[in-house]
Amino acid sequence: MKFYVYCIASTPVELDTLLIGVGGGAVEQLIVDGLSVVASKFDTDRVSVSRENILRHEAIVRNVLAMTTPLPFRFGTLVTEAGLRSYVTSRKAALQDRLEVVKDSVEMSIKVIWQSTDDDESPATTEDLGVGAAFLVAKRQELFGDERLVKRSQEIADWLSGRIKNLVKKENISVHPKQKLVVAGAYLIQRAIQAQFRTRVEELAVERPELHFLTSGPWPPYTFANIDLEFETQFGVS
Amino acid sequence: MSSPFEQVMIGSDVELSDEAELSLLETLDHVLNKGLVIAGEITISVADVDLIFLSLNVLVSSVEKANEVLRERARGNLAELKSSHDTAESQ
16 A cells, blocks of 8 residues: 655644545645655555546645645655655655745746747748758757747846846746747745735736736745755656 | 635736636646655656647647737727727718
């Protein structure tokens, strides 16, 4: 029997008794070395990526977030009780440090969609070039991308960071020069300034009407939870 | 703590009609791609991953579609304005 784990909190929490775990198990707390691990028993060895499971996972972490800011586990984490206790015990100091970082904070997300013109996006034409030159141009674009797009997308990312830096404790920015979703940012902010943060984004939207801003949150601090940087894999949905 | 499902917003002049879908995408982005990891203990079924990619495309398409609708609406308003102006002048 394994546990599906949702999050770790610095103190015990009072869970909503109506919560149903991923896979249908009851949601419970395991206290390990003074840290509270929210988990539920899980019968099978694989978690299906379904709407229901995703929403159950998020609902449980969010229930904890209503009381304190936890470190959320990534969806699909199944571990034996012994494995879980070993993990928490061996990494207690790092977990406590990270819990201190996210204390009283939430994560906000900003995605910037670039309403580019044809001129912005079209690659250099190769119609008038010979086969060899066209190949080299195509190869250059493949290897380095369009430098203009890179420069412009980085300018957007820098501008965004500069405009909100006084509101955020930590940020994690990814820049995608060749995509419409050109900048994706996650920001750790104090709970108390959520409204101020949203107002600032609204001001930014007025300042740069050629860009569209998607803001969401407050989220549990998924982006700022991991203490093991080597596991920053990409599933490709950001 | 309120849910982000009610709080996803689009900047500038765009509104998405299906905020629930956008919220699910944001949730997927957070829970699948980020979070605390115990080495070797992620055991998800990837059967639905294609749907996730599909949904992301829907998101971008939705924004473009929303822009089209807004442009159409603006053109419609302009035509309506012009029509009422012409009617007023002819009277």
